[in-house]
Amino acid sequence: MPVTRRAGLQISFARSAPAIALRRLSRMDDMARWSAADRADLFTAVAHQRGDMSAAVVEKDFWVCWILRRLFTLTDAPAGMIFKGGTSLSKVFNAIGRFSEDVDLSFDRADLGFGGDNDPARAPSKKQAKQRLKMLKEACQTVIRDRFLPRLAAAVGETLQDPAERNWKxxxxxxxxxxxxxxxxxxxxxxxRGPLGTTYIPPVVRLEMGARSDHWPAENATVTPYAAEQFPAKFQHPGSTVRVLAAERTFWEKATILHAWYHAKPDKPLKDRQSRHYYDLVKLFEAGIGPRALHRLDLLAAVATHKTVFFADAAAKYDEAKPGSLRLVPPASRHAELREDYGKMREMIFGQPPLFEHLLAVLTEIEQRINAPT
Structure with missing residues (x-):
């Protein structure tokens, strides 16, 4: 028997999986105003048809795409902004098959007054570079608190209206x-909440801001919710244009993270889900982005130089992050904890994840290709 909850939405439940029928095209903003239960019917149907992710992941993906549209259509935005990181690799480049709960965003530091001669990269000494980075951090905090957050809240409120009624914050x-x-x-x-209070997918999108990242090279791209990809005939204009960091640059950003962890002190605690960077680099390579990045060693040099100033860490040995001495494969002493951490990531990866041993094998191949004598 069909169950109708609202005008325009009808869900028919078969024995195997739900089938959804929308009576008319719907905009994402319209769906955002539906009740959570109505949206859940849609997201459950998507999850059943895909078979590789939960309905809660489909739901969160919808809101990730929805908030990205708000972000990149802000009127009088306080600074230029770029989308980067793991979520960009899955949503824009379709290069990795894992769900990322965070949205990494970076303001253009020049728009915050730290371009040209004020750029920390142009500081005459390490001490002054450190001072400028502190000032940049404070400027970013102020912009987020006084300008960005109020404008984003106003943009969200235009669609969702009353926070108490729509249950948003x-x-x-x-x-x-x-x-x-x-x-x-x-x-x-x-x-x-899961059994014994364990968390499933928390209903919150983390917007991780900052202003230390470089924005070159970048491109305009489109993000579309998984729900719209599964039921394209049911959505009206589901795509949103974003400014995104080039995947080849992100490849080298990830590679230098692995390089830094290779050189980390043996007693340095492993960060939660650190293994995602190893997975991401392998998937980028297998998606064809890695081989293209290997022809852009200028990007590797740019990333290493940038991190030396903006993410200074003497132990990371960014000066050795270059052909001949780049390290991607973790030390054997780290394998056990990385393998355990990778196992905990299983619920974040769509479908069957590659074995940890496969990651090590591909990373070994990439490292050998980069460091091979020319």
Whole structure:
């Protein structure tokens, strides 16, 4: 028997999986105003048809795409902004098959007054570079608090209207010591707690802001929710244009993270989900982005130079992040904890994840190709 909850939405449940029928095309903003239960019917149908992700992941992906549209259509935005990181690799480049809960964004530091001669990269000494980075951090915090957050809240409110009625909220993350993370809470149609209080998919999108990243090279691209990809005839204009860091640059950003971890002190604690960077680099290589990046060693040099100033860490040995001495394969002493961490990531990866041993084998191949004598 069909169950109708609202005008325009009808869900028919078969024995095997739900089938969805929307009576008319719907805009994402219209769907954002539906009840959480109505959206849950749609997201459940998508998850059943795909078979490789939960309905809660489909739901969160919808809100990731929806908030990205708000971000990149802000009127009077406080600074130029770019989309980067793991979520960009899955949503824009379709290069990795994992779900990332965070949206990495970077303001153009020149728009915050730190371009030209004020750029930390042009500081005459390490001490002055450190001072400028501190000032840049403070400027970014101020912009987020006083300009970005109020404007984003107004843009969200134009569609979702009353926060109490629609059960949404925007706030800075009080647990972020840098004060540069914004949390967007949305109304969910699914359980958010698992057995014994374990968390499933929390109904919040983390917007991790900052202004230290370089924005070159970048391109315009489109992000589309998984729900619209599964039911394209049911959505009206689901794509959103974003400015995104080039995948080849992200390849080298990831590679230098692995290089830094190779040189990390043996007693340095492994960060939670650190293994995602090893997975991402392998998937980028297998998607064809890595081989293209190998022809852009200028990007590797640019990333290493940039991190030397903006993410200074003597132990990372960024000066050795170059052909002949780049290190991607983790030390054998780290394999056990990385393998365990990778196992915990299983629920984030769509379909069957590659074996940890496969990651090591591909990383070995990439490292050998980069370091081979020319």
């Amino acid at each position: 925007l706030e800075t993350d009080q647990e972020d010591p840098d004060g540069q993370t914004v949390l967007f809470y949305y109304a969910t149609g699914f359980a958010t």
